[in-house]
Amino acid sequence: MPSESKSSEIDRSMKLPGLLFLLSAVAWLLTGTVFALLTSIKSTFPGFLANCECLTYGHISAAGSNSILYGWGGNALFGVGLWILARLGRRPIPMPVMLLIGGVFWNIAVTLGVGGIIIGDMTSVMWLEMPSYATTILAISSILIGVWGTLVYRYRQPGPVYISQLYILAALFWFPWIYITAQIFLFYLPARGVVQVVTNWWYAHNLLGLWLAPAGLGAAYYLIPKILGRPVHSYYLATVGFWSLALFVGWGGMSNLVGGPVPAWLVTVGIVASVATLLPVLIIAINHHLTVMDSFDRVAADPSLRFVVFGTISFTLASLIGCVLSLRSVSEISQFTTVMEGNSQHFVYAFFTMIMFGAFYFMMPRILNCSWPSGKLIQCHFWCSAIGITLMLIALYGSGWIQGTQMTAIGAYGDPVHGDFLQIVQNTIPWLHARTASILLISIGQLAFAANILWMLVEAARSCYCGMIGAAKDAQGEKFLPETAAS
Amino acid sequence: MSDTKPTDSNQSSELAGKSRMTDDTLLETHTRTFAKAEGNGEGNLSIPIIATAVFTLLFVFGGIYHSRYSADYDPMVFNPEGAPASLGPAAEGGGIEVKLDGEKLYKRNCVACHQADGQGLPGAFPPLVGSAWVRGEPDRMVAIMLNGLSGSIEVAGNTYNSIMTPFSALLDDDEIAAIATYVRSNPDWGNNADRVSTEKVTELRSAHERGNAWKAEEILELFPLDQ
Amino acid sequence: MKSLPIIFCGLFATLALSWAGIIWRGQEQLGGLQPMSEYYAIDAVSESFRFEKPQKDETRNPEARVGLAQQGKAQYIGLGCVSCHTQQVRRKGFGADYERGWGARQTVPRDYIRQERVLTGFSRTGPDLSNVGERRDSANWFHAHLYNPQAVSPGSTMPPYAFLYEKREITQNGERSAKALELPTDEGYEIVPTLRAEALVAYLQSLKLDYNLPEVRLPEEPQN
Numbered sequence A: 001m002p003s004e005s006k007s008s009e010i011d012r013s014m015k016l017p018g019l020l021f022l023l024s025a026v027a028w029l030l031t032g033t034v035f036a037l038l039t040s041i042k043s044t045f046p047g048f049l050a051n052c053e054c055l056t057y058g059h060i061s062a063a064g065s066n067s068i069l070y071g072w073g074g075n076a077l078f079g080v081g082l083w084i085l086a087r088l089g090r091r092p093i094p095m096p097v098m099l100l101i102g103g104v105f106w107n108i109a110v111t112l113g114v115g116g117i118i119i120g121d122m123t124s125v126m127w128l129e130m131p132s133y134a135t136t137i138l139a140i141s142s143i144l145i146g147v148w149g150t151l152v153y154r155y156r157q158p159g160p161v162y163i164s165q166l167y168i169l170a171a172l173f174w175f176p177w178i179y180i181t182a183q184i185f186l187f188y189l190p191a192r193g194v195v196q197v198v199t200n201w202w203y204a205h206n207l208l209g210l211w212l213a214p215a216g217l218g219a220a221y222y223l224i225p226k227i228l229g230r231p232v233h234s235y236y237l238a239t240v241g242f243w244s245l246a247l248f249v250g251w252g253g254m255s256n257l258v259g260g261p262v263p264a265w266l267v268t269v270g271i272v273a274s275v276a277t278l279l280p281v282l283i284i285a286i287n288h289h290l291t292v293m294d295s296f297d298r299v300a301a302d303p304s305l306r307f308v309v310f311g312t313i314s315f316t317l318a319s320l321i322g323c324v325l326s327l328r329s330v331s332e333i334s335q336f337t338t339v340m341e342g343n344s345q346h347f348v349y350a351f352f353t354m355i356m357f358g359a360f361y362f363m364m365p366r367i368l369n370c371s372w373p374s375g376k377l378i379q380c381h382f383w384c385s386a387i388g389i390t391l392m393l394i395a396l397y398g399s400g401w402i403q404g405t406q407m408t409a410i411g412a413y414g415d416p417v418h419g420d421f422l423q424i425v426q427n428t429i430p431w432l433h434a435r436t437a438s439i440l441l442i443s444i445g446q447l448a449f450a451a452n453i454l455w456m457l458v459e460a461a462r463s464c465y466c467g468m469i470g471a472a473k474d475a476q477g478e479k480f481l482p483e484t485a486a487s
Numbered sequence B: 001m002s003d004t005k006p007t008d009s010n011q012s013s014e015l016a017g018k019s020r021m022t023d024d025t026l027l028e029t030h031t032r033t034f035a036k037a038e039g040n041g042e043g044n045l046s047i048p049i050i051a052t053a054v055f056t057l058l059f060v061f062g063g064i065y066h067s068r069y070s071a072d073y074d075p076m077v078f079n080p081e082g083a084p085a086s087l088g089p090a091a092e093g094g095g096i097e098v099k100l101d102g103e104k105l106y107k108r109n110c111v112a113c114h115q116a117d118g119q120g121l122p123g124a125f126p127p128l129v130g131s132a133w134v135r136g137e138p139d140r141m142v143a144i145m146l147n148g149l150s151g152s153i154e155v156a157g158n159t160y161n162s163i164m165t166p167f168s169a170l171l172d173d174d175e176i177a178a179i180a181t182y183v184r185s186n187p188d189w190g191n192n193a194d195r196v197s198t199e200k201v202t203e204l205r206s207a208h209e210r211g212n213a214w215k216a217e218e219i220l221e222l223f224p225l226d227q
Numbered sequence C: 001m002k003s004l005p006i007i008f009c010g011l012f013a014t015l016a017l018s019w020a021g022i023i024w025r026g027q028e029q030l031g032g033l034q035p036m037s038e039y040y041a042i043d044a045v046s047e048s049f050r051f052e053k054p055q056k057d058e059t060r061n062p063e064a065r066v067g068l069a070q071q072g073k074a075q076y077i078g079l080g081c082v083s084c085h086t087q088q089v090r091r092k093g094f095g096a097d098y099e100r101g102w103g104a105r106q107t108v109p110r111d112y113i114r115q116e117r118v119l120t121g122f123s124r125t126g127p128d129l130s131n132v133g134e135r136r137d138s139a140n141w142f143h144a145h146l147y148n149p150q151a152v153s154p155g156s157t158m159p160p161y162a163f164l165y166e167k168r169e170i171t172q173n174g175e176r177s178a179k180a181l182e183l184p185t186d187e188g189y190e191i192v193p194t195l196r197a198e199a200l201v202a203y204l205q206s207l208k209l210d211y212n213l214p215e216v217r218l219p220e221e222p223q224n
Helices: A002-013 A015-044 A057-089 A096-118 A132-154 A163-188 A195-228 A235-257 A264-276 A278-292 A296-301 A303-326 A328-334 A338-368 A375-408 A421-475 B010-018 B023-040 B049-069 B102-109 B139-147 B173-184 B198-207 B216-222 C004-030 C048-052 C054-059 C068-078 C139-147 C195-206
Strands: B149-155 B158-164 C165-169 C189-193
Touching (some): A015 A096, A057 A132, A057 A338, A057 B023, A163 A235, A163 C004, A195 A303, A195 A338, A195 B023, A235 A264, A264 A278, A264 C004, A278 B049, A296 A303, A338 A421, B139 B198, C068 C195, C139 C165, C139 C195
16 A cells, blocks of 8 residues: 555654654653652752752752753654654655754753753753753754754645644744744843843743644644544634634743732733633643543553543643633732642643653654554553652642642731741641652653663564564575564 | 554554554545535534633633733733832822932932031032032022032132032932032031022023033122122 | 745744733833932833933942852852742732731832843742841851751751851861851861852842832831
8 A cells, every 4th residue: 555655664764863852852751750859859858969069959950840841842842743744744754864963962952951950050040041052052953853844844745734734843933933032032132130031931831832732732633533543523623723822822921920020911911811822722622532532442442542632631631720820819829839830740741741652652663663562561651650640730739739828828917827937838848748759650650661662672673683684584585584573 | 444553552452453544544534624614614613612602701801801900001010900009190290299318319429528527628628517608599509519610619718629520410400409408408517598499400400501610700700609 | 724934924923923012012111121219200111311321320229239249149040049939029918928028018120120130030939038138137147047957947948058168177276267157067177158158148148128119119117
């Protein structure tokens, strides 16, 4: 069949860059999780590893978020996104070596950046902590990869355009845009006063909403119908959803500045935008949830789909919670607490990362032409991740809400009810222990994931090696069947 | 049309292989439904009725919230519920009287020469305490403050010879008025002349605009000392 | 919707809209703010004549942070203190910043115009620091707290910054360094802050919200 051979050709063209992106993504995921674990332990046991300046709390918490966002998020997004673009364009990637170069430089930049943070060269600007010697490389390599994504789209086979292509192109285009703008306004030509803060929140909100989210949603739009063998509820609505997401998300970050040193209108605009974002969120929810509604047995059985559906449900929930958190009366309490961290973990881990796991489970066998060696490890990965992240969200939302209500409670005589700040800190500690436990659970899942991938690589290398011997023996006129060919 | 790619995991191979879409099928279905939707305006455009209601509510909420709390995009309003009060009536351009601290301004601008106690330095800087140059009509003192003074000057029987720099570019009218008022009406210094209004300074500034410092004689000619 | 230029125009326009509405408009409104005397009650937006007289700035609020305190800010940035501490006070009636004594007035955009990097922060795992220099008046308190937070504030989860301090053997003749801190340590040793610690403490002590601005004033002190 022509399409079969074509897709295997596409997969072959994506094999090396895909492996580079996917494997480094997993390496960064593990690194980031180690940092997150240390951070969490330190937040309850401040004396832990306290004499090492490199591993002081401020360094490792920033190193952790940067490893996850740029190391794991970026690599996973590029690998999965470009592969889906090529698949839907039905043409192999032109000159994949350029992608390899882009990917190598991206990873060099993230390594330099995270290393810089660890040695104290950090900027202390949220999610832009990397020092200047890393950011330039990061920006340039993201442009290179983005241009390659555009080329893949440009030279696609003539035919219809699918919603995932739009989402992934958008993510590839928006990242350099927001990243370079933020770098300029914050570091190269620093804006005056709080305009920096405004820029920082604009960037941070868009990093999730216009970079990770489109990639996750694009992958879900591709994987759900493909695996279920059924079109999504409404492609027409999907387009409306995409463009309204593009229109509203950019403004939403301002709601985080409530009560801060900015004019009230900025915050109001942010709140209105956050509420308006419910429009695309509901459209996406309709499309994703109605499509899988009556096939939950399939969702439970398919390893990729399980992760993807968990991710789409998390997207809906995280967005709804984010919308509620943006309201003034709620953010008065939740602002500056772990609730906000919980909401960003809800997006980054429960939504984006889970969908990417699903995409990895779908994509790896295809580019390696090999099946997953262990279903048990996949099971373990799913349940550890699902339970772990749920526990983490409960811990973060819970501790933050307690922290927030106790910090803002005012008694009858205008004095704070919980006047002792340190007591409030102590009240959150049991919840933070729960967070440490949840990260441990999550890392068990990730180890299962990494082990499965390593095992698969070994299998693939062996079958490749055997295949070569087979070809050689074929040439000598002997028949030889590699034992793995049976699967 | 089954996908002959390797299955994703061992235990679900049967299920997975059965009904996967290829990329071609995915795109074809997509085109078909899209065409249908554009053709008759229905097709896949179906939005659940509840969702439509929710969307309408969203926009109503957004509109009301925005018009209520955007505070006319005023950069100085921080509490959307409070009055845009932070700047006071002056924000509307009303000529309210601003209370400037003359003593503080004197200490920042004048003490280097005239000293904190207003006694000046013998031979160089004349005193302000009990000085006839300071008392009476404010014009004399303000004119000197605006444009400076150079050359010898006789105050209370002593002669001083130095330069006073002009302050017209450094201080605003209300600041000069505040300093002059402080000096002229300071009871500790034995002065109790009238206060100086900002308008007076503005008037003098435009009337006596000049590029060089006064000489003592010029001043005395324009504003003779009260006897 | 297939043509690449149209897609890119759309992608560019949607994001550019939010950029223009937020960052550009914000820069237009707030980027021209100047330090001002608290006694000025004029419209801050149309203060165009201010630009002609920058030489008066040194007496206007907020004042620039100079010297050791400025170096200390680099330490604050490099150690990532911002991950747990904010530097912004919300207005009275929104939250309880005022009631907790974190600042007698809210912070406004003008408070930050002289800062090369604005560190308003996003997390209050620790208390707000906008006014910490007023709350704690002795450098020794800061040193003791940085060296071992739990000894000074029992129950705190702040990590110790003992690596900013040197543990030195007291010289033969028993002469202690002039800078040595009064902290319990081993017999025959003393704890001396490094230059980094001194800079950091100078920075923390310089964090004061003790001045008025035309748009926001400290509450009048009660007359007694």
